[in-house]
Amino acid sequence: MAALTIHDICCSYNGKPVLDGLSLNVERNEIMCLLGASGCGKTTLLKAVAGLLPVTQGEITINDQQVNGGGQATVPEQRNIGMIFQDYALFPHLDVAQNVAFGLQSKESNKALIQRRVKEVLALVNLAGLGDRYPHQLSGGQQQRVAIARALICQPQLMLLDEPFSNIDTQVRMRLIGEIRTLLKEQGISAIFVTHSKEEAFAFSDKLALFREGQIEQVGRPQTLYQHPQTPFVADFLGQSNYVPATVHNRHTLVTPIGPIESQVELDAEPGSEGRLLLRPRQIQLTEHEQGNGRVLEQQFLGAHTRCLVECHGLTLEVSINEPLPAVSRVQVSVTPHALTFFSEQAQRRQAVA
Numbered sequence: 001m002a003a004l005t006i007h008d009i010c011c012s013y014n015g016k017p018v019l020d021g022l023s024l025n026v027e028r029n030e031i032m033c034l035l036g037a038s039g040c041g042k043t044t045l046l047k048a049v050a051g052l053l054p055v056t057q058g059e060i061t062i063n064d065q066q067v068n069g070g071g072q073a074t075v076p077e078q079r080n081i082g083m084i085f086q087d088y089a090l091f092p093h094l095d096v097a098q099n100v101a102f103g104l105q106s107k108e109s110n111k112a113l114i115q116r117r118v119k120e121v122l123a124l125v126n127l128a129g130l131g132d133r134y135p136h137q138l139s140g141g142q143q144q145r146v147a148i149a150r151a152l153i154c155q156p157q158l159m160l161l162d163e164p165f166s167n168i169d170t171q172v173r174m175r176l177i178g179e180i181r182t183l184l185k186e187q188g189i190s191a192i193f194v195t196h197s198k199e200e201a202f203a204f205s206d207k208l209a210l211f212r213e214g215q216i217e218q219v220g221r222p223q224t225l226y227q228h229p230q231t232p233f234v235a236d237f238l239g240q241s242n243y244v245p246a247t248v249h250n251r252h253t254l255v256t257p258i259g260p261i262e263s264q265v266e267l268d269a270e271p272g273s274e275g276r277l278l279l280r281p282r283q284i285q286l287t288e289h290e291q292g293n294g295r296v297l298e299q300q301f302l303g304a305h306t307r308c309l310v311e312c313h314g315l316t317l318e319v320s321i322n323e324p325l326p327a328v329s330r331v332q333v334s335v336t337p338h339a340l341t342f343f344s345e346q347a348q349r350r351q352a353v354a
């Protein structure tokens with residue numbers, strides 16, 4: 001069942017449309033990431049869901065309750081939403097316990113109950129015992145945990161997180177992402193999370209919605225978008241792409257300058273179609289070979305892997321290998337068997353017209 005349904009919404013600033021007929025579904029207990037370049041409308045969508053921005057067309061439904069539609073809008077405080085911001089937005093003059101209690105005080109008068117809930121949520125975010133510290137006495141990661149505890153205390157059904165990890169030290173970031181993801185899953189909370197960073201998006205979300213100028217280009221599981229992008233825009237946004245000119249020989253074979261390449265799934269293009277084969281750096285194999293079809297141009301040792309640039313039949317390919325190759329100049333380039341992603345010229349032309 002859907003935790004959030006956004007149907008055909010439009011939002012604008014000073015009459016200039018930013019979201020124009022956008023639709024998106026988030027399932028219960030699902031974490032959806034809005035990923036995209038700066039200015040493409042991610043925060044605008046969060047604000048519309050939170051009720052902080054007027055929606056000029058379309059409907060928004062949160063857990064079966066319509067909050068926008070038919071000219072009506074539910075006020076933000078009645079949407080049962082928790083919000084987390086990049087800059088934590090804590091009250092500097094309140095201690096941690098007072099910050100966390102803040103949202104609950106307007107709904108609950110029983111002080112003992114509030115104190116008990118504060119303790120519970122501080123324990124959930126691993127801040128037990130730090131209730132009497134002030135925000136300036138905490139690290140960035142700890143301040144973000146306070147912001148999360150403050151949102152959790154009101155038991156929201158939906159959490160909106162706007163670049164929550166971008167001010168956090170890289171070393172702490174991946175650990176915090178893992179912890180918060182587990183916490184949201186344990187508490188059964190659905191979430192929408194905004195980021196520029198594909199690494200954060202991959203690590204935190206169940207699904208990705210990749211934005212492009214106020215539209216969603218593709219939505220799906222992170223691995224699906226990475227491995228089977230529907231457009232070169234999605235392919236290039238999510239990682240390094242090599243494009244090899246190719247012609248469809250039959251439904252399972254492409255003819256390329258590297259040689260014929262077999263696909264593990266049927267290709268969605270007619271024999272004879274021309275286009276480009278997408279190859280990720282890990283989908284290309286290099287084997288040392290004196291008469292090999294490739295020439296190593298450059299290698300960079302990057303710790304966990306080595307980035308290698310290879311010239312092969314006039315193409316420059318970026319390949320990711322585990323260890324640097326010894327000082328050899330020739331290699332045999334081959335493609336790891338997989339379900340090929342082929343962008344036919346015809347389909348690209350259709351998209352450009354649409």
Ligand SMILES: Nc1ncnc2c1ncn2[C@@H]1O[C@H](COP(=O)(O)OP(=O)(O)OP(=O)(O)O)[C@@H](O)[C@H]1O
Nearest residue numbers: 013014018036037038039040041042043044045196
């Ligand atoms: N209050 C505002 N008044 C006028 N224009 C705005 C306002 N807020 C945002 N915009 C414009 O709307 C567009 C979308 O902005 P939005 O903040 O949603 O983008 P974003 O994808 O979240 O970007 P970022 O990743 O940089 O935060 C941008 O062109 C931005 O300049």
